Structure formats: structure tokens, C-alpha cells
Amino acid sequence: MTRLLLQRFKHFIKTDIIRVFSFTALSTLVKMLTGFITIKVVALIIGPVGIALLGQLNNFSSIILTAASGGINNGITKYVSEHKESPDRVRLFISTALQITIILSLVMGLVLIFFASYLSRLILLDSGYSYVFILFGFTLILYTLNGYLMSVLNGFKEFKKFVRISIVTSIIGVFFTVGLVYFWELKGALISAVTYRSIAFFVTILMTIKSPWFVSKNFNVRFSKIVLKKYLSYSLMTIVSAATIPASQLFIRSHVIAQLSATEAGWWEGMNRISGMYLMVITSSFGVYYLPRLSEIKSKHELRKEIFTAYKIIIPILIISFIAIYAFRDLIIRILFTSDFYPMRNLFVWQLIGDLFKISSWLLAFLMVAKSSTRLYIITEILFSMLFVGLSVLFIQYYQLVGITMAYMIMYFIYFIAMLVIFKNLIFNRAIE
Numbered sequence: 001m002t003r004l005l006l007q008r009f010k011h012f013i014k015t016d017i018i019r020v021f022s023f024t025a026l027s028t029l030v031k032m033l034t035g036f037i038t039i040k041v042v043a044l045i046i047g048p049v050g051i052a053l054l055g056q057l058n059n060f061s062s063i064i065l066t067a068a069s070g071g072i073n074n075g076i077t078k079y080v081s082e083h084k085e086s087p088d089r090v091r092l093f094i095s096t097a098l099q100i101t102i103i104l105s106l107v108m109g110l111v112l113i114f115f116a117s118y119l120s121r122l123i124l125l126d127s128g129y130s131y132v133f134i135l136f137g138f139t140l141i142l143y144t145l146n147g148y149l150m151s152v153l154n155g156f157k158e159f160k161k162f163v164r165i166s167i168v169t170s171i172i173g174v175f176f177t178v179g180l181v182y183f184w185e186l187k188g189a190l191i192s193a194v195t196y197r198s199i200a201f202f203v204t205i206l207m208t209i210k211s212p213w214f215v216s217k218n219f220n221v222r223f224s225k226i227v228l229k230k231y232l233s234y235s236l237m238t239i240v241s242a243a244t245i246p247a248s249q250l251f252i253r254s255h256v257i258a259q260l261s262a263t264e265a266g267w268w269e270g271m272n273r274i275s276g277m278y279l280m281v282i283t284s285s286f287g288v289y290y291l292p293r294l295s296e297i298k299s300k301h302e303l304r305k306e307i308f309t310a311y312k313i314i315i316p317i318l319i320i321s322f323i324a325i326y327a328f329r330d331l332i333i334r335i336l337f338t339s340d341f342y343p344m345r346n347l348f349v350w351q352l353i354g355d356l357f358k359i360s361s362w363l364l365a366f367l368m369v370a371k372s373s374t375r376l377y378i379i380t381e382i383l384f385s386m387l388f389v390g391l392s393v394l395f396i397q398y399y400q401l402v403g404i405t406m407a408y409m410i411m412y413f414i415y416f417i418a419m420l421v422i423f424k425n426l427i428f429n430r431a432i433e
Contacts, residue, residue, distance in 0.1 A: 030167045031280055034174035039273055041178050043337040046186045048266025053124055053186070055253060055269035057193050059246035060123045061136065065197070068108040069144045070100045071238030072231045073151040079230065080155025094152060094213070095221035096228060105144040112137030123250075124190070132190045142198035149204045156213055165207050169200040233374040240378045244385035252392045252404060264401045267344040270337055271351055271405065278325060282314060282359055303367075304426055310363050318359060322352045350405035357412035364419035364427075376422065384415050 043051060076097050083089040112119065116133035120126060153162050173196045180188030208214050249272075256265040325332065329348045333341055368377040388411045395403025420427060 031170045031277075034170045037174050038177050039270075039277075039336050042181055042189055043270070043341065045181055046189055047338075048263045048270070048340055050186045050189065050266070051269045051273075052253060052257065052262050052265035054189055054193060055265070055272065056123055056250060057132070057190055059250045059253075060119075061194050062246045063242050064108060064112065064136070064140070065143060065147075066238055066242030068101075068105040068140050069147050070104045070231070071235040071242065072097055072100060073147050074238060075231045075234030076148065076151035077155045078234070079227075080152055081157065084156055090213070091218050091221045092224050092227050093230075094218050096224045097148060097151075097231065098219055099223050100228070100231065101144050101148045102141065105141040109137040109140040112140065129187075129190060132187075132194055135191060136194035139195050139198040142201040146197070146201035146204050149201075149208055152213065153204075153208060153211070156211070158211065161207060161211070165200075165204050168207075169203050172199055172203065173197075236374055237368075237377045237381075240381050244381050248385045248389045251389055255393060255396065256401065256404070259396060260401060263340075264343075267341055268347065268401060268404055270333075270341050270344050271347045274332065274336065275351055275355055278321065279355060279359070282318070300426060307363060307367075307427070311360075314363065315356075315360065318356055322356060326352055346402050347405045350402065350409045354405065354409035354412045357409065357416045361412060361416040361419045364423050365415075367423060367426075380415070380418065380422075384411055384418075387411050387414065 042054070046054070076093065079093040080090055083093065112133050116130040116137070117127045119133045120128070120130040124132070150162065150165070153165075176196050176199060177189075177192040180192045182188070184191070253265050253269070256268060326348055329345050330342075333345060337344075365377075365380075367373070368380075388407060391407030391410055392404045395407045397403070399406060
């Protein structure tokens, strides 16, 4: 019995997904630690109201950053991974993607600069923050180029280099953010939110310049309309996702500020920050391993096997982790935030259950991205974002702030059921085993 268990354990740790988890574990740990430090410093200095404003800016910047990159980064990873054995094909995808990225980031940067005052009033409710959007406009292209290079790196499956870059940029990012917040408080936090990602470009360029694919002939191929059409499906999926999720959060947060208070909006944003940090362990491996892997699989039998392997590994880890997080939620709040955030403890149970359904559904939803199911992806993203907003507005009336996390849990439970229905032939059809 013991021998059998040891054999199964050895097989388990040799699976590709566990190998990638081990590659990304240190990177994720560093990101979490730097995230802890950043959240603590920001919470101490600017408080719940400042956190709420920062959440508004972060949601807006997510939309802009996706639009500026054309939403093609997942497409870059997919097509580079798919055609990495064909240098001529890879050159077409890499070069065309670079041209798309540069053109769109320059256009969006100009939009941010020219409409800075209007955007400041719209997003931060005060035209005095227009300089934040001007800085964002000037540094935008650095962020998009960094995302482009990281996507190419991921497509070639250079996992170790990908992880090293993530670690270095996380460490630099925390010093950058903490320094700005310490000296300029809320203004520093807002400036950091729109510029810290751009610093990563310089790290990435230094660490990728010696990669075999980083040669001029890969970047100067003529623009391909055929490749553009292939990227367009990913562009639509990513832009819809980037528009719906942050936009729904922007609307809900504004509703909370209007109906409850800016302080309570800050508590909810704090819960979102914690959720994002613990889910980083899973989602980072999704991007590094799961998407390229699903993209390159051609056999339904192998695809089904990969999905079930992911479920068997990830879901038990999540359940154990979430039980621990709930048990120590008071300590987590005390470590990460301040006593002003203590009421957010009531949000944990619904958020954690919702996150479990979220990851469970994403393990299937990634198939839509990997297999370019554009129409289906867009429809589900829009419908479920609308459902989240509708349920949140309804539940806030009856359950106050906790109603948002209840709506979140219900929405992702329904989303999970929808994914099971959509992919029922792959999941429940034993004939393909």
C-alpha cells in the first residue's frame, strides 16, 4: 500500500502542471509578499476611501491597457506555441503583433493625454487628478510592449525566464509603489497604479534580449492581414472581457458609494485585493501553462484528460486553502489592513465560495479562449457580467454590502453550471476516453 502511494505521488509531482506550478511557486510567493507589503502601506496611509478611489482607477486602467494592446496577448501565446516549429509562421505572428501593439498603444496614449481632465472627473470625481492620466498616456506604450514580449516568451514555453522576470519586476514594483505612497500619499498611489507596470518593460527587455527568438528578422516582417484576422478573434474576446468585468466593478462600486458609503466601497475593494492575491497562485499558472497546453492539444481524448487532471490537482488545493483563509480571516485583515477594515470579515464566506466556483468554471472556460470560440465567449462574458451587476444592485437593497459577495457567489455558480452544459459532450462523454 505504501509503495503504491509513493508511486502515485512520484507520478503526481512529475506531471507537467505540477512542474509549472513549481516554476511559478516562487514567483507567486514573491508577488504575494510584495502585494502584502503594498496593500498594508497603502491601507495605512490612504484608508478605505482612498482604497475605493484606487479601485476605480485600477478598473479603468485595466480597460485601457487591454485596448492599447489590442487584446491579442493570449493570441500571441497561442499562435507562437502552436507554430513554434515553423520559423516563417512564427515570424508572421510575432511581427504583425508588434505592429498592432505599437499603433494601438500610441493612439490610446494620445486619447488619455487629450482627455485627461474629463477622465479625471469621470473616474476619480475630481479634475485635479488629470496629471495621473497624462502620465498614463506617456508610459502606456512601455506597458503594452512588456505584455507583448512576455506573451512571446510564454508562447515559446520559456517558463523559467518568465518566472525570473516576474520575480524581479514584483520586487522593483513594491519599492516603486511604497516610495510614491510614502512621499505623496493618495497622489502617489494613483501615479503608481498607472505607471508601475511600465517599469517592467526595462527588466523584460534586458532578460529576453539573449533569447534565440529575439532577433531582428522576427520583428520586421511585413504586416499580414491574414494574421490580423486570426488575432481579431482574440482581440474581441479579451476586449469584451476587459470591458465587462472592470466596467461592472466600476458600476457596482459607484453604486455602493452612492447607496452606502465610500468607506464600505473600500471594504469591498479590500476583499477584492485579498481574493486577487490568493487566486494569483492558480491564475498565474493558467496563463503560463494551461492556455498554451490547451491550445496545442488536438485530440479530444487528450484534452479531456488534461482538464480532469487540472481538476484533480487544483480543486482539492483550493478547498483546503479556502478553509484555512476563512479560519484566519481576522488575522489576515489585521496583517494586511487596519482596524478600519475589520467589518469586511463578513464578506469572506461568500467570496471564498464564489472564488471556488470561479476557478472551477475557468478550467472549462479557458477552452473557449484556447480554441477561439469567439462568439460563445463574448456572449457568456456579457450575460454573466450583466447578471452580476443586476444581482448586486438587488442584493445590496436587502443585505447591504455583503449582498455583493452573495451575488458574486451565485453568478459564478450559474456560470459553472453553464460551462458544464456547454462542454457536456467533452466532460461527460466516456466514449472519447
